Amino acid sequence: MVNGLLCWIHLTGTLAAYLAAAVHDVQHKGLNNDFLIKSSDKLALLYNDISPMENHHLATTFTLLSQEPLNFLARTPRKMFDAIRKVVINMVLATDMRGHFSSLSLFKSKLHLTDEPNASIVSQRPSDSGGHTVAGGFHPNKAKQWTPVALKCADIGHLAAQPEVHRRWVLLLEEELFRQGDREAASGLPVSALMDRSKAGITKSQTGFLNIVALPLFKAMAKAFPAMEPLLAGVQVNYEAWRLEEEAEKAAEKAADKGTDPK
Known part of the structure; x- marks a missing residue:
């Protein structure tokens, strides 16, 4: 099943997706965001009540990656690192259940999902003529829409x-x-x-x-x-x-x- 999804994104996107999945709950407190906010937890204060737990997972991850012995992306070109970071942030923030219904609605609308039996994006491979697709891969802009939803599925x-x-x-x-x-x-x-x-x-x-x-x-x-x-x-x-x-x-x-x- 994993290969059935990852074949639709390029190698950089695959690495980012795996990284997001690995770190999406790092240093979780076993408490939800509502409690952190209601109790004025330091994370809620730090992140202004906006997805404090998810922001903490991300901040912890990239703080660790900034340390020399742990930074396996140290030799990654800056442009590629920035792309990976952006995908990881987008995916992990999407696991905040507060935005669940809006995320799902956006996913369905962006990918033009219908009730037709065979209307899957797998049968809608993008053309290479635009020069924006990866060979055998999926349009990067659409990948941004479905990778967070894939992580939401994995989260539960x-x-x-x-x-x-x-x-x-x-x-x-x-x-x-x-x-x-x-x-x-x-x-x-x-x-x-x-x-x-x-x-x-x-x-x-x-x-x-x-x-x-x-x-x-x-x-x-x-x-x-x-x-x-x-x-x-x-x-x-x-x-x-x-x-x-x-x-x-x-x-x-x-x-x-x-x-x-x-x-």
Whole structure:
């Protein structure tokens, strides 16, 4: 699947995409941006409440790369380094869920995705006549639109994993969110939705997240790149499992209510 995507960008773009994927969560605090902003965390103050966690990932990455022993791009021509840096910044900033829907909408509009069965950009190879394409590659301007969305898919990639792997990730994420809720309560802040240990967590809201966020994202990428279809299928399998579980729980609750009905 990875090769099915990376064949559409030149080598510089491929390097940038791998680098962005490797560093997109470096030094993550296990807290979301809303908490950093509400608690006046130093990162929120430093980045003026604008994607503080993602900006920190990027700043940390390029600070490390500026150190001689770590700078594997030291001999890269300046123009190429600037291009790589721009792609990495664009991709990592896109993982801020606050801009999810606008990013997805832009992606679909820029790539002219339609509901036609065969309307994928893979079948729309650009002409070499303009002199702006890489041999066997994809137009750089369009690559800027889809590489951030590809990283967004990878960021929540556990949704496409085998059910047992996916469930383990969800439980770990739920615990991370509960820990943030604990900190919010200890700080006198309102506890965010799905982060209160005394109430239902994200394990009880997966169908909503999958239906509203994940499925449209993976469907758009699979429409653009058929190589993504196995991942979309994985997301659909996990969605169906959560949906059936939710229906069973509702049926059990309904039956229990009838059993206690004095009538």
